[in-house]
Amino acid sequence: MTWRCGKHEISLARPRIMGVLNVTPDSFSDGGTHASPDAAIEWGLKLLDDGADIIDVGGESTRPGFRPVSPDEEAKRVIPVIRALADAGAVVSVDTRHPEVARLAVKLGASIVNDVTGFTNPDMVRVAVESDCGCVVMHAGEVSGRTPRRSVTLDSSAAARAAAHAKDDAEKHDEPTAAEAADAAAAERLDEVMRRSARGVTSPTVTLAGGNRRFTLPDSGPIMRHVMGFLGDQARELMRAGVSRDRICIDPGPGFGKLADEDVVIQRANAKMVSMGYPVMCAVSRKRFVGAVSGVTEAPARDAATAGVCIAAVEAGTRILRVHDVAGVSQALNSYWSVAHPDPRRAFVALGSNVGDRLDYLRRAVSLINAIPLTCVTGVSRAYETDPAYGIAMPVANAVAEIRTELAPLVLIDELLGVEKKLGRTRPAGQEGHGPRTIDCDLLWMEGETHAGRKLALPHPRLGERDFVIVPMEDLMHDPERFLAHAGISVLPREQRVGLVRADLGEISWE
Structure with a gap:
């Protein structure tokens, strides 16, 4: 739904x-x-x-x-x-x-x-x-025009039925009229509604032939x-x-x-x-x-x-x-x-490294992602050398991992941040998203999920402008532009993208 x-x-x-x-x-x-x-x-x-x-x-x-x-x-x-x-x-x-x-x-x-x-x-x-x-x-x-404490006679005798009908007729005078129901939008009526909810709770009494029996809740x-x-x-x-x-x-x-x-x-x-x-x-x-x-x-x-x-x-x-x-x-x-509720869903994670043994950091990141609870890696693109982007000063080795996960998006992003921490990622003040990094793990897209916030935005708001994401995704599916269009994401022409791919660095062996 x-x-x-x-x-x-x-x-x-x-x-x-x-x-x-x-x-x-x-x-x-x-x-x-x-x-x-x-x-x-x-x-x-x-x-x-x-x-x-x-x-x-x-x-x-x-x-x-x-x-x-x-x-x-x-x-x-x-x-x-x-x-x-x-x-x-x-x-x-x-x-x-x-x-x-x-x-x-x-x-x-x-x-x-x-x-x-x-x-x-x-x-x-x-x-x-x-x-x-x-x-x-x-x-x-x-939810009823009657008081919650009422007597219901469950008896097949004519006298009992007549008494029940007489009681019902008497109580009808207390039922709300159509005009009263139409006034529910008025503030005075809404106030009375809330006042009633603050009153005490009583239980109905049901009278059976041969004795009384008390029930804990009203008739549903x-x-x-x-x-x-x-x-x-x-x-x-x-x-x-x-x-x-x-x-x-x-x-x-x-x-x-x-x-x-x-x-x-x-x-x-x-x-x-x-x-x-x-x-x-x-x-x-x-x-x-x-x-x-x-x-x-x-x-x-x-x-x-x-x-x-x-x-x-x-x-x-x-x-x-x-x-x-x-x-x-x-x-x-x-x-x-x-x-x-078993609920595995498809997702894509962008990986990037621009210090040290970049390919090794990519390999280790994929292995750690595969070890996240209720999550498995189903595919990894090749690694690509890409131009610096967003203020980064040196070329980056990038890849994209396709995963299946049963974790909620905010739980998954915490796990991905944990992968960054395990691989020594630091975030100097003022360079949180643009400085050197051993590894960067960005959750790009997750099946059936949209989210807004400072911690996570889904789909990733810059996904469609990143050549270093679109090209690796071509290794994982036939037509990423068409796939992303179904998710409402427009992909820019290559000449308008940032972080253009310059070289193929080969496969990532992580298993």
């Missing part, structure tokens, strides 16, 4: 992490920590290096008792952050219920609109139709019909308006008007929501119900518990994890996925 979000196509063959970036003074778990644009931008870049695939930028808190923010104030908070992160190549999501903010954010770099009111506002639907952004349809509100049927019905209806509303199905993601909205018992019921039904055919988001990070099941009262201390719930959701088919603790969840997810 692929989630299409503006110019980005996010492969969901592997779960993806959406990092939460609250540019607010009053968020329930990290309010005020990143309230200034500079602090928020810096934190967003860190989240990318920690393993985030998407950054979700929000400028209005939706905690219980939150203070509504005007569209102008929200835009003032989020737009500078969105522009900076988008310029850095990140996939950016705007978390907003205001169509004006969503429209401006998409115009200035956001690729996803994450609407807590589920695109119930016709103006928000128009924003989606007039752009090519990804759309997150979230359910916010109660009515809850899931309500949640899945809303999500399906809103997704279809978007598609009828002209939004393609592959742009839509659904989120059951844990914590938004739901009691802890109800949130657990919904999380246990993740597989049912996945069966609807849309990417499903798990946005449980630090929520109250996570504290209820883990016994952790303080929201910022619920990160380990959040990771546990996220792994359960992934096992059920959820593919987008919206979390605050990107580093912790990334570590848990990478470990779990590597063990539970």
